Amino acid sequence: MIYTPAALAVTVFALFVALTLGLSFYFAAKTRSSSSYFAAGGSIHWFVNGVAFAGDYLSAASFLGICGMIASYGYDGFLYSIGYLAGWIVALLVIAEPLKRLGRYTFADALDSRFQSRAIKLSAGISTLAVSLFYLIPQMVGAGALVKPLLGLPHWVGVSMVGAVVMLIVVTAGMVSTTYVQFLKGALLVIFSAILTLLILNRGFTTDPQNAGYRAPRSTAAVEPGSATAELMQSVDSEILPAEGPWKNRPYLRTKDRTTGAVTIWRETPADAGLVKYYETQTLTKLADGKELVNGLPHGTGTGETDFYPVGNITRLPDGASSTGPLGPMQFFSTLEESELMLWSKDPAKIVEPDGAATTFFYPQLTSGSDVLLPGKSPTFSGIRGDAAWPKLNFISLMLALFGGTASLPHILIRYYTVKDQTAARKSTVVGIATIGFFYLLTLFMGLGAMTSGVIDVSSANNNMAAPLLAKSFGELLFAMISAIAFTTVLGTVSGLIVAASGAVVHDLMTSVGRMQMTDHEKVRAGKWAAAVVGLMAIGLGIVFEQMNVSFLVGWAFSVAASANLPSLVMLLFWKKTTRQGITAAILVGMTASLVWILLSGDTFKDVYGLPPESAWAPFSQPGIVTIPLGFVVLTVVSLLTQEHEARAVARR
């Protein structure tokens, strides 16, 4: 869809970014040493730190990706919410305190505190960098998705803007400023999501959403297959085009308006008793000369041009009602269970004409409400409803990675060091879990609200913008606020990740491995240079991965983090025979195996290389179920083999 920026939205947005930058500069003046640059000098209050945990964690992926996935497919997006929060239980109950006792600034520091090994520093530094970069991709993709409707700018501009602003934030300040930015944004995100949820419940469900531009697609009565006529399509001044060439044996039927020449494409959909109905589709045709047609007319907002129209509605409410009025939270779900919805899908098979024009189809499907409230509706998880074993393993693998990934993320770990002691770290984490858990409850309301409010943009492959567009249906101001908060969400998360990555470069790679002698001041300067380089890399990756759902990308980042770091963390804390060789080997093997697996998976083949997913080498997409246990096995075996060596090393010390 084409979006025109509204003055109000731009103003609110600019104010937010200015406020964020202002905060950064203010705290920058107070950052004097490398300790306060990288870990805020252990000086942050536990409540602020707890909400900042939520700010770090509720990234673009949580807000945009999960809501988008729920808006597209229902319950499946909520599986991510459940997995992400469960990961906090691992972090709090198993990892947090022992780690804090070991800790310095980075994951590598913590691992190294027992062994003083350059090899561990090197491997942990590399894995921190790899995980940070992987986690940066979805944040940048989310930023690009946001600025499109907000400011009417293309994806790459959004990505570059976030990159530039974040580099400015990080280079000027460091951990204290990112903590306060995270606190502010974490709190605002939860408050405004709660407001949005209240508005959704207050509006209730209706079969006729009053959103600007929304309309229901035209459809016909049920007829015998093959008996369609122009009259049936209610467009008397039209003719049906013959199903020739690439249109043969496809479920589409074309009517051409004799006056305007516009072609409407209808999809044949099975109805009761062997009959069929025809539903109007939305189409995007790319002509050989590069021009685009939408629904048969030139794509644009001028006269004679057209754009996609927003969709997604309830077609039937319980007892034939046309609207429900205000609903309670429980009623919201029980009403949906008994309703019928219209969801839109993209046909993966385009039709390419002999002249090179390629048409992509978006078509509506009636779906029962009870179906969207169950797992397995999305293409990502549909395999769990079948009998094949691989898709089930793929699902278990993802849920395992989400479970173990949180504690293994470098930018979450680093926040354990920003409060003064264990009690404060514990309180922070409880505040974090409460804030994050509450937010995840809201994702289900926001996603399902977007699904049924006539705000879905069919042309957005990943639906990353569903939540902000839902806010727009309640008015421009709420849209501007939510978008600006989402944008600062991206800013905050990206800043935290870049600080973690630059910490890894300076502490682990330059000072410890490279044995470079640096003063405090030089360390901070080197950290800032590293932050700038990582920021530039993130911008590039954010542009390349535009088409993917951000939550899906985050799933991968969790897999890499859990595979590389979880075995070392857990075994270091709970197995006395762990050796430095074991840790080094586990990190390198876990990281490499998970990265290679992802690069050879069907989803990467399809969305990144543009190759058929069937030709992928990995049997399923999510590596965790193989590579996390692999890390544990490698660590155990190598540690047992190097016991004697370790004993000698300890004796020498």
Add this chain to the structure above:
Amino acid sequence: MHIGEEHRGAAGPADDDTPLIAARNARTGMRLFAIYLPLYAAFVLICAFAPGWMAQRPLAGINLAIWYGFGLLGGALLLALVYSWLCRAREAL
């Protein structure tokens, strides 16, 4: 709040727990984790191998998938609060 407070040097933040308390806290954490782990595992396994079960509506016309999901979110918070409370109770001793 201690913004701008002088940093504590490279050794990092202070450790305020005695080894005894720390060990007890760690054991408490593991025990509570042992409650959550089977709940989460059962959820994942039901979704993977018997997704049809999730369609049952045990209460208020809402299916098991939503009840279970909300239960896991609420359960996480409950365990976090219990853990924090148990640890604090010890520190007060």
